[in-house]
Amino acid sequence: MATNLQPYKFYIFKPDYYSFVTASGVEYFGYFTPYGEYFKKYPAAISSKFYAFNLELANKKLKPKGTDRRIADTVITIVGDFLESKINAVVYVCDNSDGREAVRSRKFLSWFDYYEHPSSKIIQVSNDFQAGGLHIYTCLLVHKKNKHLSEMILAYLDLTKEEDK
Amino acid sequence: MPSTDTKKKTIRSKRSSKVKPMTKVEMFQKMLDDQKIIREAIQNGITFQELKDKYGYKFATV
Numbered sequence: 001m002a003t004n005l006q007p008y009k010f011y012i013f014k015p016d017y018y019s020f021v022t023a024s025g026v027e028y029f030g031y032f033t034p035y036g037e038y039f040k041k042y043p044a045a046i047s048s049k050f051y052a053f054n055l056e057l058a059n060k061k062l063k064p065k066g067t068d069r070r071i072a073d074t075v076i077t078i079v080g081d082f083l084e085s086k087i088n089a090v091v092y093v094c095d096n097s098d099g100r101e102a103v104r105s106r107k108f109l110s111w112f113d114y115y116e117h118p119s120s121k122i123i124q125v126s127n128d129f130q131a132g133g134l135h136i137y138t139c140l141l142v143h144k145k146n147k148h149l150s151e152m153i154l155a156y157l158d159l160t161k162e163e164d165k
Numbered sequence: 166m167p168s169t170d171t172k173k174k175t176i177r178s179k180r181s182s183k184v185k186p187m188t189k190v191e192m193f194q195k196m197l198d199d200q201k202i203i204r205e206a207i208q209n210g211i212t213f214q215e216l217k218d219k220y221g222y223k224f225a226t227v
Contacts, residue, residue, distance in 0.1 A: 015226040016213040029207055032225035033199070038192050051225050052196065056204045082227070093196050095204075132190030163189050 007074040018078050019058070022068055027058035030078050035091055042155050046148050050155075053079055053090045053141075072111040079112075083122055083143040089152045091159075094137040105137035112141060121145075125153055127160040136160070 010020035010030075017031040032051040039047035055075060057063065064071070079090055092108055094101040105128065112124045126139040140156040142149055187195065199222070206216055216222040 012227055013213070016217075016224040018227060031203075031213070032227065033203075034223050034225060035196075038196070040186075052200070054200055054203065056207055058207065060208045082225070088225075093193065093200070095200055096197060097201055131193050134190075134193065136193050159189075159192075 005073040005077060006070050007077040008070050010074055010078060020074050022064065022071060024064065024068070026062050026064050028055055028071070028074075029058055030055045030075065032082060032088075032090065038159060039155050042151070046151050046155060049088050049148070050152070051082075051088055051090055053082075053092050076111055079141060080122065083141060083146075086143045086146050087148075089140060089142040089146065089148075089156070091156065092139045092141070096134065096136070101135070101137050105139070109139060112139075123149070123153070125156060127157065129160055129162045131163065 008020040008022060010018050012018055017029050019027065019029050021027045030053065032053055034048070035050040035052050036044075036047040039050050082088060083090060094104040094108070105126070109124065109126055112122060121144055122141050123144055124139060124141055126137075128135060128137040130136075138156075138160050140153065142152050146152065202220075203216060203222060206220075207213075213224060217224065
């Protein structure tokens with residue numbers, strides 16, 4: 001692991017989720033949910049390895065203030081570990097419930113946009129598109145050495161392709 | 166030999182039992198809805214175990 005990361009100490013609550021608390025006392029839960037149902041037309045070796053990543057505040061009343069780079073470092077570490085198996089791929093779909101999906105997308109993409117740390121092992125593909133009047137922001141993260149790398153990228157691009165009108 | 170009516174019924178019942186694939190809009194709406202339900206559940210003190218056992222959500226093994 002590269003030395004320039006300063007992740008918060010995080011705990012793994014096996015088998016389901018990660019948890020960490022920031023310096024300002026804000027607690028987050030990070031977890032992955034299977035996304036195979038959205039890739040049904042692909043072989044199980046590919047579809048069953050797609051997961052969504054979500055990061056949630058444990059308490060919605062305790063919100064972070066300002067920028068905390070260590071949250072990004074922690075997420076990079078958690079997602080990086082998950083992808084280290086070189087078989088999984090992670091899809092991030094930006095929550096649009098508060099109208100801040102574009103900001104959320106930019107922030108998430110910037111987190112994985114660094115060199116010389118574990119995210120440099122990860123390929124990031126992002127695609128945003130219109131669907132049913134919604135603007136959906138998404139991103140795919142997959143390890144460069146994943147043996148299904150190209151199939152997974154193509155499957156993701158197909159999923160996030162705008163439907164023909 | 167079965168009557169035509171029976172044949173029609175059989176075909177109709179097979180068609181109706183077939184699960185209609187989700188459209189892209191439905192897929193992304195479901196992703197966002199599930200995300201929201203899980204978030205609100207967690208923030209209201211529902212455990213991951215309960216989300217699995219009572220509500221049928223699945224999580225990757227970490």
